Amino acid sequence: AEAEDGGPQPEKHCGHGRGGMGEEVKRKEDQRFITGRGNYVDDIKKPDMLHCEIVRSPHAHARIENIDKSRALDVDGVVAVLTADDLREYDLATMPTLMADTQDVLVNDKVKFQSQEVAAVIATDRYTAKDGAQKVVVDYDVLEPVVDAEKSLEDDAPLIRDDIEGQEDNHCLDWETGDEEATAEAFENADVTVKEQMLYQRLHPAPIETCGAVGDYDPGKDKLTVHMTSQAPHIHRTLFAQVSGIPEHKIRIVSPDVGGGFGNKVPIYPGYVVAAAASYVLEQPVKWVEERSENIQSTGFARDYDMTGELAATDDGEILAVRTDVLADHGAYNAVAQPSKFPAGFFNIFTGSYDIDTAYGSLTAAYTNTAPGGVAYRCSFRVTEAVYLIERMVKVLADELGMDPVEIRRKNFIQPEQFPYESPTGWNYDSGDYEGALDKALEMADYDHYREEQQRRIDEDADTLLGIGISSFTEVVGAGPGKTCDIAGVEMFDSAEIRVHPTGNATVRVGVQTQGQGHETTFAQIVAEELGMDVEDITVEHGDTDTDPYGLGTYGSRSTPVAGAAAAVASRKVREKAKAIAANELEAAKEDITWDRESGEFHVAGAPDRSISITEIAAGAYMNHPSSEEPGLEAVNYYDPPEMTYPFGSYIVVVEVDRETGEVEFEKFVAVDDCGNRINPMIIEGQIHGGLAQGIGTAMLEHVTFDDNGNVTGGDFMNYLLPTSMEIPNFETGHTVTPSPHHPIGAKGVGESPTVGSPPAIVNAVVDAMSHAGITHVEMPMTPDTVWEKLDEAGLAT
Ligand code: MCN
Ligand code: CUM
Structure with missing residues (x-):
């Protein structure tokens, strides 16, 4: 019913x-x-448990000349101070990232981002450890930092990765997909082409619980137990075994209750390694728990894709080709959390829900003096970026052609009978009914009414403009299959x-x-x-x-x-x-x-x-x-799944834009999702609500920013703005059910869909309020001043 x-x-x-x-x-x-x-990591208490505090670099780029531990060791209650030299004895000075880069556990020689881990102080309680940390004296030779991907690739940029043999610049990797020549040809022959540059800004997953670990080595059993905030305890155990040389059966990873992960708890962080190593060396349990700003400033960020999108189409709105070029900021190490054969994650699903014959994508990634990352933040490995690109570009094209964004979508959707559908970049979509979801959303949103209302306000020169944004996204979730997807070589079953x-x-x-x-x-x-x-x-x-x-x-x-x-x-x-x-x-x-x-x-x-x-x-x-x-x-x-699953949905957002202040208010927010057969509708509903809130944070508020000296200026909750209940409108959710044909119970994943699908709907809505005056794009986060500038540019500001 x-x-x-x-x-x-x-x-x-x-x-x-x-x-x-x-x-x-x-x-x-x-x-x-x-x-x-x-029972979270920080709730775990063990007899004789010690506490670890990490000394972090205030500089983004600096050579370490000397570390003086003596004053810290004088503090009553400080048991040990560890530096890279100490870890080197156990071969633990560096650790592999999930992308096979080598990251310092504690800085070996040169600091590469602000807040990087320099030393660790172990003490009888947390406050003493903190006192001790303040007394570790580090002499830095400060170097020029570069925190901008474009600048880091310029010839005169300071070299960040002098630890990699043969590395002469800050270039991290290149990647491409699709057919370059055929795409170029389609663009040459098209009636219409559109192009837009858009930044998917650096975000932080910001789980309520920060990262932490309790290392607990038992010399009696010769067994190391690590309680840690882990989204993937088994693969973390395998990596711990490989890095430490401790046999895998002598390691136990326990991930107790985890207070949100959102992708932030997929990588291995130096703090985990230090807590485990310290307990091994000291033969006492050692707890390490991050503070909020440590979490934001040093653990895996998400996005930071500067994308150029292009579409080629016929006069009547048939999309012929899509082309994109991306400049990706990977931070100081290549530590993206993705299946190892996918350096750009699943970004090449950027043809989205549309039956487009030809596509080409290229990407260059750069090292910068910023924390390493590129974790998937509720996004199934860069699908968020891909969906943002295509859903924004469809709106840009619709405006160029003077077409309704609904009509252009209908015209280009992959049709139900085309499934299983192979995309031009090689994805095998399992099932879908995109028009069904869009129709349902249109009905729920009272689309025609709002279109009329929008025109009325333009005609009457009203103080607030109305914008209607649509996103008809396709997700790809459920990695493996093991043959194509692995983490550190282990198949993703x-x-x-x-x-x-x-x-x-x-x-x-x-x-x-x-x-x-x-x-x-x-x-x-x-x-x-x-x-x-x-x-x-x-x-x-x-x-x-x-x-x-x-x-x-x-x-x-x-x-x-x-x-x-x-x-x-x-x-x-x-x-x-x-x-x-x-x-x-x-x-x-x-x-x-x-x-x-x-x-x-x-x-x-x-x-x-x-x-x-x-x-x-x-x-x-x-x-x-x-x-x-x-x-x-x-x-x-x-x-071992034979294929991934492809959930989808259509979101429709109606916003009011204040012409005087640039403020955006949500008038209506409709989300229709299809995740195949549903196990628990109430849990799905909760997932959708949470993910939509995160999509609103993305579109309106969140951005990890840096100044030219490499200081993180968006590194705490005063400056990195998360949405609260005040910013969240009433969501109207609906669903359709298109089962996955290859899944034993016909279910697809749903956890990330709302975060993937909603940002382009929101941006499309704000752009839509101004598109009659020629505005084609507004960058995220769409703060009032960003929006006001666009209003001003379009002559709409009052
Ligand atoms: N579900 C269902 N029927 C379906 C699909 C899913 O009832 N057809 C239910 C599942 O059984 C599960 C939940 O919905 O209880 C989410 O399932 P799924 O889509 O399989 O996603 P995962 O369980 O693998 O969760 C991962 C996903 C990701 S990647 C991020 S990031 C994210 C998200 O989930 N992080 C979260 N949602 C989160 N929710 C909370 N509260 N905290 C996080 O850290
Ligand atoms: Cu896409 S973030 Mo989740 O993968 O943990």
Whole structure:
């Protein structure tokens, strides 16, 4: 049933009342979160635990001439001061990044960005460690910094990476995709071409919980446990083993409750390594937890793509080709968090939702004296940038042609019958109905009414202008397949293990790691659906490498597409064995046993009254197992997806722009999403709301900025503006359902869609308010002064 207001549609009738697929089950994990019983890294306390504080460089570019630890060591309670020289003894002075660059754990020779880790002070409590850190005297020979990608590629720019042999400039990498020649030809022959330059500014994921770790080496067991804020504990363990030389089975990574990740907790940071190394050396637990400004200034940033977009089209709006060139700022190290064979992430999905024959993209990345990054911030590896580019360019083209942005989209959409669809840059879209989602959004947004209202205000020279922005995005989520996607060589599969206990309840362990997405609920729902169990009888565990099956972690909205698939497949394996047990209990042949999804029971074909539930089967598995089977009832699945999934949606944003102040107000915000079959509509709704808020932050407020001396001027929450409830309008959400044909339960990921899809809709809306006066673009963040300048340029300011 559809809610009358077009809002969330309850699907209480699915899931057969046991909390399976489609039911709005309340989040199981919230019991502990809302009663203050969450267990985050900083909640972990160990006997004799020491605390680590990191000494950071005030300079963005400087050679270290000397570090004097003596005064710090004199502070009562300071136990040790570590520098690169100390770490070198253990071969830990440097660590590999996820892109196989080499990053200093503590600066070896030269500081390359402000706030880089120079030394670590270990003390009996955090305040003493901080006192000690202030007494470490570092002599710097300050060098000229360069914090701008374009300037860093100029001939006379200071060389940042003199530690890389043969490196003579600040050039990091080049990348290209598509067919350059065919694209050039399409541009030559086109009726119309448009071009626009746009910066997707540097953002910070800014999870509420900053990064931290508790290193805990047990000399008795010769085992290193590291509790850490990790989105990917298993791969982090593998990397720890490779870097430290400690055998992998002697390392345990525990990712307890994680207070938001958003991509920020995918990389390995020096602080983790220092806490682990210090506990190993001192044989005492060592805790390191960042402060807010440390998190913003030194951990992985997102975006920083300066893009030029071009479209070639016919007079009547058929898009023939797209071309783009990007200048990417990678910071001081190449530490982007992406599958290793994708140096520009999944940016080459920039043909978006449109059936465009020809495309070409090129990219140059530069090193700058800024923190390393390029993590995917709720974006599935640069899809945000790609979607921004194409959705902005479609609006630019529509304005050039004087076409309605709805009509131009309809004309160019990939049609439902074209799926599976191969894009000109090699993506295999699984399924989609783009027009269906757009139609629904148009209806919910009362599009025609606002178009009339917009014209009325122009005609009457009103004080506020109205703008309507659309984004019809396509996402690509669920990496692997393992053959094309890996992290540090490890294929991007994922896993689930199900153990049904003798009394009929179950423990499910997965290789992914929740940071707030509600996995303890939704994975239980998948298993409940597939085994006819009640969701309350299933506990989901994750985040402990000692007990959970290996998986590549949660990012790129891959948990549902990959580990969710594993959970379904593992359930079906359990179901198969359950049939053998049912046959034994019911004294029938296994071939005659069928499972009824509705009742969740197993019965003899043709005799529905001879039935048995999973609880009774569980008892049978342990207390009366058939001789043909092993006792017990469990299964594990490692799932390598054949393809990614392609969720999509259409967002429509209506804004009012004040001609006097440049202020933008949201009048209407409609988001229609399609993530295939939905496990928990309420959790999806929460994901969409959160992601839209982040999209608003992106479009309106957020930007990590630097001054010419390399100082981070957007490095704290006074200067890096996050949206609050005051800036967030009422969202109207809707959905369509186009299942993924290759996913075992037809689901696609959804976690990132709203952050990917919303910024171009918002910018398109603000541009749309001024496009009648010739404005084609407004840069993000669209602060009132940025918007006012555009109003002024267009002669619209009052
Ligand atoms: N879901 C569903 N039905 C679907 C698809 C998803 O019910 N068809 C549910 C899932 O079961 C899961 C949630 O929605 O509970 C998100 O699922 P999915 O899209 O698979 O994404 P992941 O679980 O892999 O989460 C990752 C994604 C990313 S990459 C970022 S970044 C992000 C996001 O999730 N970080 C978050 N949402 C976040 N939400 C919170 N609260 N905190 C973060 O750090
Ligand atoms: Cu795209 S940020 Mo998430 O991948 O953790």
